[in-house]
Amino acid sequence: MLYIISISVVVIDQFVKYLVRSNMTVHQSIPIIKNVLHISHVGNTGMAFGMFTGSNTVFKIIATIIVIVIIIMERRGKITATHEKVLFGLVVGGATGNLIDRYVFGHVTDFIDFRIFPVFNVADMSIFIASCFLFIIYFRRKPEDNSIKDETIPPEDKPVETEDIM
Numbered sequence: 001m002l003y004i005i006s007i008s009v010v011v012i013d014q015f016v017k018y019l020v021r022s023n024m025t026v027h028q029s030i031p032i033i034k035n036v037l038h039i040s041h042v043g044n045t046g047m048a049f050g051m052f053t054g055s056n057t058v059f060k061i062i063a064t065i066i067v068i069v070i071i072i073m074e075r076r077g078k079i080t081a082t083h084e085k086v087l088f089g090l091v092v093g094g095a096t097g098n099l100i101d102r103y104v105f106g107h108v109t110d111f112i113d114f115r116i117f118p119v120f121n122v123a124d125m126s127i128f129i130a131s132c133f134l135f136i137i138y139f140r141r142k143p144e145d146n147s148i149k150d151e152t153i154p155p156e157d158k159p160v161e162t163e164d165i166m
Helices: 002-023 056-075 082-105 122-140
Strands: 029-033 037-044 108-113
Touching: 002 037, 002 082, 002 108, 002 122, 056 082, 082 108, 082 122, 108 122
Parallel strands: none
Antiparallel strands: 029 037, 037 108
16 A cells, blocks of 8 residues: 555656646746645755755755655564555655656756745645654554553463461
């Protein structure tokens, strides 16, 4: 499931970015809902939502490491729950979509422009939404009780209680 989600995100992300690059000039903006939602062609060398502009090489390295770590975790059976596979699939797909842009074009193509927020793309949304849900899931988990309870010890291993006769 992780790989199906990842590949789906990459295909959708790259297809929409291709349409933007093919049909718009850089910095061109087309209003969908005037002053609310525009499709704006922007090249971003920073992180999701336009943060840390000019750090393309750093984000190539970070994204590559993240993708590799998630794939290794999945291959070793550390990602087993369906919701985890979906969410980590969104992260891998989004990171891979943006990595393709970084390696091929030297920047990420962003195009979703709400005017009150930095311009972003499908891959950014995928990473952001998955990361929010993963954060909520992992920080709401109750810590496992690692203490040994008396009933978990087999009877033959329980200490024999003796009365002190002195």
